[in-house]
Amino acid sequence: MNDLQKIADLVCESFGIEFSQLLKKSGQKRQIVEARRLYSYVAKSYTNDTWESIASYIGFNHSTSMFHFSKFKDYINEPTIYFGRSLLEHLDFVTSKLKISNESSKIKLLIYMNDSFINFEFTSSNMAEKWLFFLTEKNINAKIIKNEKSL
Secondary structure, three states, rough: OOHHHHHHHHHHHHHHHHHHHHHHHHHOOHHHHHHHHHHHHHHHHHHOHHHHHHHHOOOOOOHHHHHHHHHHHHHHOOOOOEEOOOOOHHHHHHHHHHHHOOOOOOOEEEEEEOEEEEEEEEOOOHHHHHHHHHHOOOOOOOEEEEEOOOO
């Protein structure tokens, strides 16, 4: 099983859809569109595959996959629940199942943001790094106070 197949299978599992629904011809339902966005985001972020190979695996051209990637980044921090999980939770589900991180422990971050402290726990260091990059990219003033691995 190649990386793109693993990612597609996990995205389908997270959204509760069949692989055939992820393909181009299956329509534009919100659930399917969000699943395609997650697939494009994870595939590009965590593999060395080209846009062309990522897109062609689910029957799209490279520009469509690039668009899905961009849209996922725009909406990743929305509190809206998509089919039982927020987009961030869908992403964490997929990346943790891929075992992208070799660490078995969770990453805990204590972040000071908007005059309050917020605790975050991630199952992979890659996910924590991506989330912090997202905050920086959106010009959200956040500061890591504590970063530790739980036992």
